[in-house]
Amino acid sequence: MGHTKILITEDDPNLGQILSEYLTLKGFETILCPDGDQGAKRFARDKFDLCILDLMMPKKDGFTLAKEIRVKDQDTPIIFLTAKSMQEDIINGFKVGGDDYITKPFSMEELLLRIQAVLKRSHPPEEEFPTEFTLGNLKYYYTENRLEKPSGEIKLTTKENELLKIFFQNLNQTLDRSIALKKIWKDDSYFNARSMDVYIAKLRKHLKEEPNIKILTIHGEGFRMVEVQ
Amino acid sequence: MGHTKILITEDDPNLGQILSEYLTLKGFETILCPDGDQGAKRFARDKFDLCILDLMMPKKDGFTLAKEIRVKDQDTPIIFLTAKSMQEDIINGFKVGGDDYITKPFSMEELLLRIQAVLKRSHPPEEEFPTEFTLGNLKYYYTENRLEKPSGEIKLTTKENELLKIFFQNLNQTLDRSIALKKIWKDDSYFNARSMDVYIAKLRKHLKEEPNIKILTIHGEGFRMVEVQ
DNA sequence: ATGTCTGTTTAACCAAATTTAACAAGGCTT
DNA sequence: AAGCCTTGTTAAATTTGGTTAAACAGACAT
Numbered sequence: 001m002g003h004t005k006i007l008i009t010e011d012d013p014n015l016g017q018i019l020s021e022y023l024t025l026k027g028f029e030t031i032l033c034p035d036g037d038q039g040a041k042r043f044a045r046d047k048f049d050l051c052i053l054d055l056m057m058p059k060k061d062g063f064t065l066a067k068e069i070r071v072k073d074q075d076t077p078i079i080f081l082t083a084k085s086m087q088e089d090i091i092n093g094f095k096v097g098g099d100d101y102i103t104k105p106f107s108m109e110e111l112l113l114r115i116q117a118v119l120k121r122s123h124p125p126e127e128e129f130p131t132e133f134t135l136g137n138l139k140y141y142y143t144e145n146r147l148e149k150p151s152g153e154i155k156l157t158t159k160e161n162e163l164l165k166i167f168f169q170n171l172n173q174t175l176d177r178s179i180a181l182k183k184i185w186k187d188d189s190y191f192n193a194r195s196m197d198v199y200i201a202k203l204r205k206h207l208k209e210e211p212n213i214k215i216l217t218i219h220g221e222g223f224r225m226v227e228v229q
Numbered sequence: 230m231g232h233t234k235i236l237i238t239e240d241d242p243n244l245g246q247i248l249s250e251y252l253t254l255k256g257f258e259t260i261l262c263p264d265g266d267q268g269a270k271r272f273a274r275d276k277f278d279l280c281i282l283d284l285m286m287p288k289k290d291g292f293t294l295a296k297e298i299r300v301k302d303q304d305t306p307i308i309f310l311t312a313k314s315m316q317e318d319i320i321n322g323f324k325v326g327g328d329d330y331i332t333k334p335f336s337m338e339e340l341l342l343r344i345q346a347v348l349k350r351s352h353p354p355e356e357e358f359p360t361e362f363t364l365g366n367l368k369y370y371y372t373e374n375r376l377e378k379p380s381g382e383i384k385l386t387t388k389e390n391e392l393l394k395i396f397f398q399n400l401n402q403t404l405d406r407s408i409a410l411k412k413i414w415k416d417d418s419y420f421n422a423r424s425m426d427v428y429i430a431k432l433r434k435h436l437k438e439e440p441n442i443k444i445l446t447i448h449g450e451g452f453r454m455v456e457v458q
Numbered sequence: 459a460t461g462t463c464t465g466t467t468t469a470a471c472c473a474a475a476t477t478t479a480a481c482a483a484g485g486c487t488t
Numbered sequence: 489a490a491g492c493c494t495t496g497t498t499a500a501a502t503t504t505g506g507t508t509a510a511a512c513a514g515a516c517a518t
Contacts, residue, residue: 113323121350
């Protein structure tokens with residue numbers, strides 16, 4: 001239930017396997033990638049609570065990967081894992097935005113404790129501010145899960161509410177499927193995508209009395225909510 | 230922002246001096262204590278943003294001091310500093326609630342980076358929360374387990390009271406199930422979760438005469454108490 | 459000890475929200 | 489137009505939460 005998702009990039013298949021199994025046993029969800037490129041791809045697709053990056057990997061080393069991650073995301077904690085123990089590297093690790101640095105060999109217990117120490121301090125993703133919206137003759141109160149229409153008010157379920165908020169925040173802009181999925185469903189998989197389609201239908205049903213507010217489908221891209229005259 | 234106050238306990242006067250000067254140079258305010266007892270006294274008197282504790286000190290060792298600190302304060306980050314590098318000690322350091330562990334010899338630069346990494350994640354200094362709240366025409370006195378409604382007052386049981394306090398402290402924000410469970414029930418297990426659901430129902434019953442104060446369910450996440458217009 | 463009172467947990471059953479499945483419809487490519 | 493992929497729609501299955509009451513446990517009094 002805690003559902004803490006960890007990205008592990010480690011090219012040594014043995015160590016990777018052990019790490020992944022141990023952390024899964026401890027209640028984390030882990031995704032193991034064998035090189036930096038795959039790690040980058042995976043990070044772009046899913047939402048993680050923590051990254052454990054090996055430094056020396058084929059395709060793309062841990063520092064480079066960390067830098068790429070930090071361009072898009074300043075918050076997700078990063079722990080480096082490495083055989084090197086050069087002072088230079090440790091310092092470099094922190095400079096690219098890492099949170100901790102563990103040198104091999106290490107005990108699983110120490111790793112677990114360092115993970116917990118880092119997570120303990122990790123901020124929950126910052127929430128943006130506006131929570132009330134007006135559009136046409138709709139009033140929408142995000143914190144109350146409530147949509148007011150001329151015909152009366154509707155109570156929204158959690159998923160309807162999260163989705164509608166994103167639309168109101170991105171009026172007249174195309175909302176990318178995968179972005180919405182990562183924000184609300186935490187990762188974009190086939191089934192979550194279908195689930196989202198179901199919720200798009202629910203929102204359209206709620207909005208159908210307002211003929212000038214539409215959720216358009218951008219085929220292969222996502223959706224866009226617009227107000228038409 | 231500038232003012233970050235660090236407690237350093239270090240019995241080696243040379244190292245202590247160097248640490249203190251270096252960190253002062255880097256813009257921190259530092260208080261240096263030569264042993265654990267003085268560190269404890271100082272911590273009780275002042276408010277710090279970070280503690281750097283040597284492990285082997287006269288009067289009171291670093292672990293003992295950390296434990297004493299954690300009894301009163303769960304938030305201030307603690308970094309251990311030590312000549313030992315026994316696996317045992319590292320693990321122990323995290324178990325008593327430490328945030329990082331640096332073995333001597335280390336470079337000042339590494340220490341600085343680790344300090345910054347820990348502070349980056351540290352929660353803004355915990356404000357003392359009020360114990361009396363007003364919301365709509367409710368008055369709630371936490372220390373007295375008492376909720377005043379227009380219709381009269383209610384005595385709350387311990388669990389009702391703890392739960393209601395968390396809601397008042399997090400008005401209009403989603404309160405995560407697992408966070409509430411860990412705070413009140415100490416761990417989130419299936420049965421505790423169900424117990425919490427029972428208490429949510431009790432609170433809703435207490436609040437039902439106030440139709441504009443609601444505890445909303447955020448499915449799969451937690452609950453949110455809101456005042457609606 | 460025995461009983462009673464009070465707060466809490468466990469259990470059982472029900473209701474709501476979400477996900478999965480299945481099939482239909484639309485759009486793009488050739 | 490045919491085939492393939494994406495999205496729409498509906499309903500069943502699954503998961504999560506709501507509600508009530510019974511079981512349990514500790515405090516206190518007899």
